[in-house]
Each structure stands twice: as C-alpha cells, then as structure tokens.
Amino acid sequence: MDKKIFISYSWGNKEHQDWIVNLGKRLMTDTVDVVLDRWSLKDGHDIHSFMEEMVKSKDIFRVLIVCDKKYKEKADDRQGGVGTETQIISPNLYSNEKQEKFIPIVLERDEDGKPFLPVYLSSRKYIDFSQEEDFEDSYEELLRNILEAPSIPKPKLGTKPPTYITETNVDLSETNSKIRTIENQIKKNDNLNEKYASDFLKVFQDKLWEFNLENSPNNLTAFGELLMETLKNYKPLREDFIKFIDLLTTKKTDFASELIIEFFENKPMYLRPRDERNSWSGPEFDTFKIIFQELFIYTIAVGIKNKDYLFVSELLHSKYFIKDPYRNNQEPSSFPFLYDYHQNLESYMNQTFNKITGFGHYVITNLSDQISKQTLIFSDTLCYCVSYLETDNHYDRWFPATYLYGERNGGFNFFDKLSSRKHFEKVKVLFDVQNENELKKKLEKNKENSGDRIRYGNGGFNRVPFVYELIDINKISIYR
CATH class of the missing domain: 3.40.50.10140 (Toll/interleukin-1 receptor homology (TIR) domain)
Known part of the structure; x- marks a missing residue:
C-alpha cells in the first residue's frame, strides 16, 4: 500500500x-x-x-x-x-x-x-x-x-557468531555511507562528484590502518594465521573499495585515473608506523603490501569489466610519484612498484598448505562477488604483459601470481580478439600504441629479449607464457 x-x-x-x-x-x-x-x-x-x-x-x-x-x-x-x-x-x-x-x-x-x-x-x-x-x-x-525501510533492517538471529565478526572492531558505517552518498548523487544528477569520491578515499585510507599487525608473533605458523585472519577481517572494507571503483568506471569520470593514481602513491606510507614509534618490524606491515597489490589488480579488473580502457591505460602507463618521507628526489615509478614478493605469506602457504604461490592462492580463494575469477586473472596477466612490453628492467616488472589458476589452455578471449580490427582499435590504448605496427614492434622486441621461462617457485614445472605467446604477432588486426 x-x-x-x-x-x-x-x-x-x-x-x-x-x-x-x-x-x-x-x-x-x-x-x-x-x-x-x-x-x-x-x-x-x-x-x-x-x-x-x-x-x-x-x-x-x-x-x-x-x-x-x-x-x-x-x-x-x-x-x-x-x-x-x-x-x-x-x-x-x-x-x-x-x-x-x-x-x-x-x-x-x-x-x-x-x-x-x-x-x-x-x-x-x-x-x-x-x-x-x-x-x-x-x-x-x-x-x-x-x-519503513531502515538502512540496517533487523536481521534474523543466528546460532553462532563467526570469529571474524566477534574478534574485530572494524566499523564500516563511514565507507558504506560514502558509497550510498555517491550512489544517490549519481541517481539524482547522473554524474559523480569529485568531492564525494575524494571523501570516500580519505575515509578508506584511514580505515586501512586498522589492519596492521602490531605486536605480531615471530613464529611463522602463528604469524601466518594472524595474517590470514586479518585479511579476512579486511575483506568487507575491500568490497566497498571495489564498489567505489565500479561507480567511478561506470560513469567514466575525467578525474578517476588521477584520483586513483594518487591513492596508490600512498603505499609507502603504510610500510612504517603511522605514529612516531622508535621500535617496529617490517612484518607488521605485511598486510598493506598484500592489500595494495590486490587492490590494484581489482582496480584494473573493474575497469576492464566496465570497458573503461582509457582509465586502465592511465593506471598502467602513468608515472607514480610515490609518497615516501624517507626518500628524497626519487624518480617516479611505474605501476609494478605495487608488486611485492610476500616472503612470509609465501612461506606460510607453502609450509601449511603446500602452495607454490601464496599470494595467488590467497587472491583466488578470497574472490569478490563483484568480479569474475577469469576477469581478475586476465587483469593480473595484463599487468604482466604491459610491464614486460614496456621495460627490460627486472625490477620494473609484474609477476602474474594468479595466472596458474586460470583455464588450463592458458588462453584469453580478449587477446584472441586482437585479430579483430574493431576490437584492436577499442583496446589499443591499453598497450600505449597508435596502430598494430607499434604493438608488433613491441612484441618482436620482447621476443628478442626473452630469457629463461618465467616459472612459479624455484625451478618448478608451472610456468607463465611469454607475452608473444599470449598475443600472436601475426594475427593482430587482420580481420574486420
């Protein structure tokens, strides 16, 4: 009624x-x-x-x-x-x-x-x-x-509270509220206000600090368990971030890429205490290394899902002026600065679950409902491809930890469709090229400079294809 x-x-x-x-x-x-x-x-x-x-x-x-x-x-x-x-x-x-x-x-x-x-x-x-x-x-x-539709309706009474709820004090009402404000503003004006977007990121960045591992144990098993529990607690906050990126790329705002690049430039600020403590250890901030890498993959994935290729291109080809108070006059970095080899996570996953890629296993087993598994794996692989096509510097490259969990044939429809001129014209910005000849030159150079096979673990059988194997040089833009 x-x-x-x-x-x-x-x-x-x-x-x-x-x-x-x-x-x-x-x-x-x-x-x-x-x-x-x-x-x-x-x-x-x-x-x-x-x-x-x-x-x-x-x-x-x-x-x-x-x-x-x-x-x-x-x-x-x-x-x-x-x-x-x-x-x-x-x-x-x-x-x-x-x-x-x-x-x-x-x-x-x-x-x-x-x-x-x-x-x-x-x-x-x-x-x-x-x-x-x-x-x-x-x-x-x-x-x-x-x-009579409260924003938080009274839920049905459960029988047993999950530990990741009862043992965390994280309050997501602020980020949820910011998301609703953006959604309502889009509904009213059919655009996304930059101030509302900036406000969300400020609140999100502040909430991230609740997931550091201060006073973490030295024992690898105990540390790994704490790390995984902390990442599980963080997952609802991650979902708000993914929803935020979805709103940004759905509306294809002109300020989106700059705003997100500035966000990722803050990563070094999370690798040391927020306060002025004199005593701290590196593992305390392991969660943030994992979080920033995972968030970047999801950001690329959401952009790909919404076909905002210009946004994705800006993130993959812009320079990042990272905010590190302990490094002066540093040169800007490319996006692979967000990649890390997570030693403690890898050791824990290998020792406890016999996994050859701890980060890849974590990402795939904690997928967001907002992004398909294949889109996420493709986005991780795209980061790998772009980094290897752009530089020969080993320290400026991206390793696709999730590739192992993709389809067995290793193929991606997105790469296969590069044989279509129409598709190529839409996505060429992702490779920072103007035409098919420029992409071919990059692939040929990559083939000439390719070294040993890129493998998981030390000498394992599981490998990542070379970029020129993923993208067939001879089939770029050959069809209508």
Missing part, C-alpha cells in the same frame, strides 16, 4: 517554495503519495479546514513539518496559517497519536548552528536538510522513514 504524507511549511520566496515542490515531486516519483497545498488545495477550499483534515486524517501516514526561521517565528507567535496549523498539530502531537507521525524537517540553522525549530518541536528528533551537500543522505533517511 502506498504511503500518504502531508507537507506543512511556511510560504516564503520562490526558491523556498520551489524546494518544497521539488521535494514533493521526488517523493512522488519514489512511490510516496504527497499531499501538498500547491497541487491538492483547490480554489474555494477552506485553508484551515484543509490543514486540520490533513493533520488528523488516518490516511496520512506522516506529516512533514518543514522548519526554517520564518516557520519557527510564525509557529511560536501563532501567526497566520502556520500559527493555526501549530494549534492543530500540538494537541495531536502530545495525544495518543503515534509519535513518529510528525517529522520535523530542518532547512535552516541560526548563527550558532542551532536548528530553527518551533518550541513545540524542540525536543523532537528531526531530519537535517540544512546542508546542501548532505541532501542525498538526508533524503534517503527521510524516504526510508516513510517507506
């Missing part, structure tokens, strides 16, 4: 009236039946009788009382229509009516930041619309109130 509401307000200037009308229109669009004098009160109707009927009617589920300076003054002094309405609402407010029927909507605050609320509403819980930048959050709160 549709919810029916009545909006009470003081007539003001055109801008104020337009705000009320627009709120009513949007609520109507969102399935709320709005009674508003601008379209419900007909010529010849008695205004006071209309107001009294709306306030007392059992059909009216909520009465929104829009409070600004003028409304407060008229209500407190019992002036005009607002004064009459106040006399009608007051006894109903304190009678046996449901307390939640009357909702104050604050539009203005005084110079001290106090909301303009009439005396009879001063102790009531209100919804704050006084800050324009917070409109979407406030509107969602109002809509959820009317539709």
